Amino acid sequence: ETGVTQTPRHLVMGMTNKKSLKCEQHLGHNAMYWYKQSAKKPLELMFVYSLEERVENNSVPSRFSPECPNSSHLFLHLHTLQPEDSALYLCASSRRTGYTEAFFGQGTRLTVV
């Protein structure tokens, strides 16, 4: 148990669907992150939030839309995805941005059909 919980664990969606991934942490951390994990590629940092404000967006397509309503919750809204977006999406948190250790959730395995 890492203290970071992601739901759902698995998601299959069509290219015209709209869905959301949820991440929750009760570690008292102020920074939260979305990563994309694809086979044979390094983890890709997608978004960084610090105290509910987005501080980094690594050129992610607009079909991915993050939301951080409070420091414990992070969402990734998905709309009009492509098959190449199929991947494991990992949420992480840390005490603050720049802190060395990040705690990861178990991930959501997304398949776009």
Place this chain on the structure above:
Amino acid sequence: GDSVTQMEGPVTLSEEAFLTINCTYTATGYPSLFWYVQYPGEGLQLLLKATKADDKGSNKGFEATYRKETTSFHLEKGSVQVSDSAVYFCALKSSGDKLTFGTGTRLAVRP
């Protein structure tokens, strides 16, 4: 920019064999270095870290030494167990907020 290069897997070993997973990096300044492990069906967990040259990180029998002269942070374990089967990620953090990861190396340990 920062980058991390890991040996390609999968690495398949018999139980009690010696493990080495190579990791080299490119970074500006003096980065902190990490090994994360991802067990099947789980997220990443921090395994060990080293924050300056010649530091040795260790945990659960795994070790890695920060070698600035060779820009390396190789992961080693003297005697692997079946329960060590997982994907291992080398990572670094330099002056910014971003963790830069390698591609991961899958380890499979046979009984």
